[in-house]
Amino acid sequence: MSLFGFLKSRSTAPVARERLQILLAHERVALGPRDLVAILRDELIATIARHIEFDPEKLSVKMERSSSVSTLEIDVEIPRDKIAAEGPGCAPRGQASAA
Amino acid sequence: MGKVIVVTSGKGGVGKTTSTASIGAALAQTGQRVCVVDFDVGLRNLDLVLGAERRVVYDFINVAQGDAKLAQALIRDKRVSTLHLLAASQTRDKDALTDEGVERVIRELRRSFDWVICDSPAGIERGAVLAMRFADQAIVVTNPEISSVRDSDRIIGILDSKTQRAERGERVDKQLLLTRFDPGRSSRGEMLAVADVLDILSIPLLGVIPESEEILRASNLGAPVTINGSVSMAGRAYREAARRLAGETVPVVIPGEKRTLLNRLFGRRAA
Numbered sequence A: 001m002s003l004f005g006f007l008k009s010r011s012t013a014p015v016a017r018e019r020l021q022i023l024l025a026h027e028r029v030a031l032g033p034r035d036l037v038a039i040l041r042d043e044l045i046a047t048i049a050r051h052i053e054f055d056p057e058k059l060s061v062k063m064e065r066s067s068s069v070s071t072l073e074i075d076v077e078i079p080r081d082k083i084a085a086e087g088p089g090c091a092p093r094g095q096a097s098a099a
Numbered sequence B: 001m002g003k004v005i006v007v008t009s010g011k012g013g014v015g016k017t018t019s020t021a022s023i024g025a026a027l028a029q030t031g032q033r034v035c036v037v038d039f040d041v042g043l044r045n046l047d048l049v050l051g052a053e054r055r056v057v058y059d060f061i062n063v064a065q066g067d068a069k070l071a072q073a074l075i076r077d078k079r080v081s082t083l084h085l086l087a088a089s090q091t092r093d094k095d096a097l098t099d100e101g102v103e104r105v106i107r108e109l110r111r112s113f114d115w116v117i118c119d120s121p122a123g124i125e126r127g128a129v130l131a132m133r134f135a136d137q138a139i140v141v142t143n144p145e146i147s148s149v150r151d152s153d154r155i156i157g158i159l160d161s162k163t164q165r166a167e168r169g170e171r172v173d174k175q176l177l178l179t180r181f182d183p184g185r186s187s188r189g190e191m192l193a194v195a196d197v198l199d200i201l202s203i204p205l206l207g208v209i210p211e212s213e214e215i216l217r218a219s220n221l222g223a224p225v226t227i228n229g230s231v232s233m234a235g236r237a238y239r240e241a242a243r244r245l246a247g248e249t250v251p252v253v254i255p256g257e258k259r260t261l262l263n264r265l266f267g268r269r270a271a
Helices: A013-031 A034-050 A079-086 B017-031 B060-064 B099-112 B126-133 B146-160 B184-188 B194-201 B214-221 B233-245 B262-270
Strands: A058-065 A070-076 B004-008 B036-037 B083-086 B115-119 B137-142 B174-180 B206-210
Touching: A013 A034, A013 B146, A013 B194, A034 A070, A034 B115, A034 B146, A034 B214, B004 B099, B004 B126, B004 B146, B017 B036, B017 B083, B017 B115, B017 B137, B017 B174, B017 B214, B017 B233, B036 B099, B060 B099, B083 B126, B099 B115, B099 B126, B115 B126, B126 B146, B137 B146, B137 B194, B146 B174, B146 B194, B174 B194, B174 B233, B206 B233
Parallel strands: B004 B115, B004 B137, B036 B083, B036 B115, B137 B174, B174 B206
Antiparallel strands: A058 A070
């Protein structure tokens, strides 16, 4: 046991947290676009939930990739009454595949 | 139809099997039908932790390959009658499990049980991916330690890409179970705090299981802490985690920390 060990801070958790945050920021980027769909799904749910009450299970996000073009397909099912309750200016459009 | 849960972590030795057995037993004790399934082919241990190691006749692979009926392979717990075990094969290779075989067994289990809890092997290879493949929800078991947190982050990415639900564009709910937590060391800054791990992994918290001598005692005896009659903190934490899993609102009280994590837990869930 070194004499100076006694003086050194025993608080190592902040170092662990910082190392992890830096490392994972890199690793998440390196992991690439598969995660993108999950991130999009979570952010879409949060955005929609701020305005309309809906079941997150009824939201589907798909990404198809091909050599020339990629498509992002977002399908949200919203109960009819939730849309009607929003009042004028928010008339239900064709997209809401109401149950 | 029952819910399929995978207990996963990436890293080995963090408490997947203990957590599967403890939470499974706690849920079963409330009268719900629970089947815990060991996916660790060649290194099965769930039977041992549940004290059923001498009762395994047929295993998962026998059922997946059609050599045995599911009912023949299920082992009913002697203490909690609604708790069942489907053991992994100890002698076969994990390549004996196919996607189709696993899907068929899981579908059948889903019909007969309220909860199907899959104990994943460590790693990110085929066995771990098969264990999570058909899950609706995941419990990510993590120790407050850097290598475990890193591996959990990796497994969260895999849950978001390689599960059937992810491929269909649906969501796999992921919850964090922080195990082997030492409140004293954490408060002295020697161990990552619960909030640190939550910030880094950004998934909702299912529970915090304190480091406890009771865990080893329980596995020595083959009786999970939630049903062995002990009044340990770990047993209580596992029972509460099981109630949260079932949808109850139970505040997370971290020993040594004054404020509850209720707001954090549900704030995140809404997001």
